[in-house]
Amino acid sequence: MKEHAITYDVEVIDEKMRKKHLSIPAERPLTLYVNKKELLTIMTLGANTRSLIIGYLRNQRLVKSLDEIESIQIDWEVNAAVVKTKNTNSNIDTLTGKVTLTSGCGQGTMFGDVTAELEKFQLGVDLKLKQSDLLEIIDEVRMYSSIYKQAGSVHGCALFKQSKMLFYCEDVGRHNAVDAIAGKMWEFGLEGKDLLFYTTGRLTSEMVIKGAQMHIPFLLSRSGVTQMGVEMARNVNMTLLGRCSGKHFYVFNGVERLIFDLLD
C-alpha cells in the first residue's frame, strides 16, 4: 500500500462471487509527543493533521492559545508528531493526569471538568440564521466532493459563516474531525460567535460541549441527537438542528435564533 494516501483501493468479492474494486479511507496511528512526553496515540485518516493536533491540544485544554505552541513536527515515517510548547510548565504537565483519566473510548473525554466549567456559560443570542440559508448549507454539504462520497466510513465537520462554507474536515472518528475544525479556527484566527458548526455525526453531549467551548451558537447535523446532547444545548443556550436533509430539519433547542423566511 502507498504511504500517505488518504484513500486506498481494495479488491472485494460480492454476493455473486464477482471481484470488485472499492475505495476505502486510510486509517493510521499517530503518536503524539508533547515536550518529549508520550501523550496518546490517535487513529486518523491523515488529512488536516496539523489542524487536528492543534485542535486536540485546544479542546483538551492542554494549551490556552496557538502562541503557546512553539513547533509541531509530523513524521509519517514513524507515525509520530512531536510538539514543543513555549512554556514547558504550561497546562500540559498538570492536566495530563486528569485528562487521560477520563478519556476512555471517546465517551468520557474531558467530561468531568468541562461540565462544571460550562455550568454558568451562555452562548450569545445575536447570531441569527435564515431558513433559506440553512437549506443552502444542507445543500452545500450534500454537494461537497468529500472523501465520504468517494470512500465512505469517515465523519465530516464543516464550519460556516452564514451559508458560506469556510472549512470541511474529515476523519475516521468524529472526535478527530471536530478537533481539526477547532485547530483551523485558531490557525485562521476565527472566533466562534459568528459561526455555524456542521457535523455528519450524532449530536451527543461531547459534540455540544466542544461546540460551546468554541463559542459557536449553532450546531447542525444530518444525524440525530441524544438526550444529554439536548440537555447540554439547553444549558448553554445552543441552537441544535438535527436530521437536516433536503428541506427537512428538526430544531431540538434554540428556535429563537432561526428566522423562518420560507413560510407563506
Added chain:
Amino acid sequence: MKEHAITYDVEVIDEKMRKKHLSIPAERPLTLYVNKKELLTIMTLGANTRSLIIGYLRNQRLVKSLDEIESIQIDWEVNAAVVKTKNTNSNIDTLTGKVTLTSGCGQGTMFGDVTAELEKFQLGVDLKLKQSDLLEIIDEVRMYSSIYKQAGSVHGCALFKQSKMLFYCEDVGRHNAVDAIAGKMWEFGLEGKDLLFYTTGRLTSEMVIKGAQMHIPFLLSRSGVTQMGVEMARNVNMTLLGRCSGKHFYVFNGVERLIFDLLD
C-alpha cells in the same frame, strides 16, 4: 426527565414551524471505580450496564477472567459503578497508567500493546458460514425491534451462532456496544471461535482488534471499512463482511470461510 429511561420524548420544531414529538436515546455518565480508584467516566445509554462494565474491564485487559471480579455495584443515583476485584494486585494497578495513556477519543484505546500481542495471532479456519445463513442474519438485524429503530442515534452489536441471534446490545458509542457483547460472552461462558459478530458501526482497526481478542472469526457490518480494519483482518485472518444490506455484501477478507450456496 424520568430517571433511568432508555429513551426520552422531546418536543421539536420542524421546517414548517410545527411542534412534533420525537423519541431520542438516553445518554448518561457512569464513573467507574475499581478497588476504590476512579478509573474513567463512560457516557452510556444505561442498558446492559453490568455487561458493559465486565466487557470494558475484559477488553482493556484489566481482568483476565470473570472470576477476578468480586462485585459490581451500579448506583444511578450518583451515576457511579463500584467494582471490587478479588486480587487487588491484579492487572489493574500495573495496567492503568498504560491504558489511559493511549485511550484518547476512542481511536487510540489499547492500540500500542494489543497490536504487538496480536502480531502472530491467527483465528481458526474451521467455522464456515453459508450465504443463505448470512442473508438470514442481515434480515434478522433489520427486523430486530431495536432502540435505534425507535429513537435512532445509537450503535448496535449482535452475536450470532450461525443464523441464531444470541444477544443484541445497543449504546450511544459503538465501543460501548462491543464491550457489552464481550461482557455477555463471559457472563454466559461463550467462546468466540464458533460465533459471528455483527455491528452497525464501521469496521475500523479497533473493532477488528476487539473481535480478534474475543477469538471471533467473522465480523459483519452494514457499514463500510477502513484500510487498517482490512489490514488487521488480513493479519489475524478474520472474515470481514461490510455493506451488508438486503441480499448484498462485500467480502473484504477471508472469503474461504463463506459458502456460496445461493449461486446457480
